[in-house]
Amino acid sequence: MDFAFGPEDERFRAEARDWLAEHFTGPFAALKQQTGGHPGEAHGDMAVRRAWERELGTGGWIGLGWNRTDGAYGNRAATLTQQVVWAEEYARAGAPGRLGHIGENLLGPTLLAHGDSAQRTRFLPPIARGEEVWCQGYSEPDAGSDLAGLRTRAVRDPGEGTYRITGQKIWTSLAHEADWCFVLARTEEGSQRHHGLSFLLVPMDQPGRIEVRPIRQLTGTADFNEVFFDGAVARAEHLVGGAGHGWRVAMSLLAVERGVSTLVQQIGFAQELSRVVRLALETGAAEEPVLRDRLIRQWAELKAMRWNALRTLGSAQRPAPNSARPARDPAPRKAAPHDLPPGSANPRAPGSPDPGSPARGPQYSGPQHSGPQDPGAQDPGAPSVAKLLWGGWHQRLGELAVQVRGAAAALGPARWTAGRPYELDAFQRLFLFSRADTIYGGSDEIQRTIIAERVLHLPKESRR
Secondary structure (H helix, E strand, C coil): CCCCHHHHHHHHHHHHHHHHHHCHHHHHHHCCCCCCCCCCCCCCCHHHHHHHHHHHHCCCCCCCCCCCCCCCCCCCCCCCCHHHHHHHHHCCCCCCCCHHHHHHHHHHHHHHHHHHHHHHHHHHHHHHCCCCCCCCCCCCCCCCCEEEEEEEECCCCCCCEEEEEEEEECCCCCCCCCCEEEEEEEEECCCCCCEEEEEEEEEEECCCEEEEEECCCCCCCCCCEEEEEEEEEEEEEECCCCCHHHHHHHHHHHHHHHHHHHHHHHHHHHHHHHHHHHHHHHHHHHHCHHHHHHHHHHHHHHHHHHHHHHHHHHHCCCCCCCCCCCCCCCCCCCCCCHCCCCCCCCCCCCCCCCCCCCCCCCCCCCCCCCCCCCCCCCCCCHHHHHHHHHHHHHHHHHHHHHHHCHHHHHHCCCCCCCCCCCCCHHHHHHHHHHHHCCCCCCHHHHHHHHHHHHCCCCCCCCCC
């Protein structure tokens, strides 16, 4: 595939930029994104964040990458490069972390690949309109990275035609605000590991049957949650992919989460690195040879992640072998000024941020699977490789962010008071939250095991 931006893409860019300039104003301007944190981090009034989702939906900006084989769901059509253009412009405007990220970028492509017509008709339009917020019920206290060890159960009631779900999920982003949760649960008695699991769509408004408890983090916020299911009800028609086939559906969703969308994540990473480099120049820390070498290494590794993400995009978009459509190999666009390393020939000051370069971006809608095939079917190792690359990279960036500040990194941005006892600046938040990057979403150890067993076909590790 050719990943260069053409005239149509630039016209699309102008349309996106004009729309954001017109609509990201008034009460929405208070949601302007800050560096640090993660897609689910609470920022701004929740009612305003929900209103912003509806504003995006009215404009047709949700679900740009959805497969349109079965029709549109209230969103506009966009090519892969136009999806990236939208992500860049959204980030450039400093627009907020998406409350609808999980529904749009994870559940949407999964329903298009594995759901039936009734499920798509029921759930995709409300997501596209920005009306329903979703959370992800995967990890459990004893089954985080090792998801196949989950113990949450869903028992079919033959009389009512419903499932009753009992168990606990943890580290669930947005559970305290979500209208729905897609839950991976064990539906076959006596099944083990990845066998006998099912993927269920569960309404969160079930008092007495679903309890959500926020988890306080190092950053002082509570963006993750524990979720307890005590006989929570899911309708049989909301079972996705068939009973006992939940592992296949879940892995397909994780391929979207960890693989293709990482290109948009890197838009934010590039902006964060630019800020750290500028700080190193301002403090004089960049004069220290070892630290300067680390900054340049961060830039080089970010470029490697970008090319790997482009390769993954090309693989995901390439048709199956029996398809008549010709496959096109990825070709990177010509480097923009902000693609250059710190200290290179650049008309701006070395390492200074490009005025048009975007802000943090894991949460922004971006390039997603848009072909008819299963999004996780092309390369079983690509999601794990991507997770290993960005998790360690971002953690090292957090360490650099406080290293370049020296002793000042131990001080808060304002005097702490009884009313505001835990104030952090952007670099401190980046450092503290990035400690979790190599754990959540599948720890580094689990990702290496996946690559060893499923890609390199090495002997399986004992799990006794």
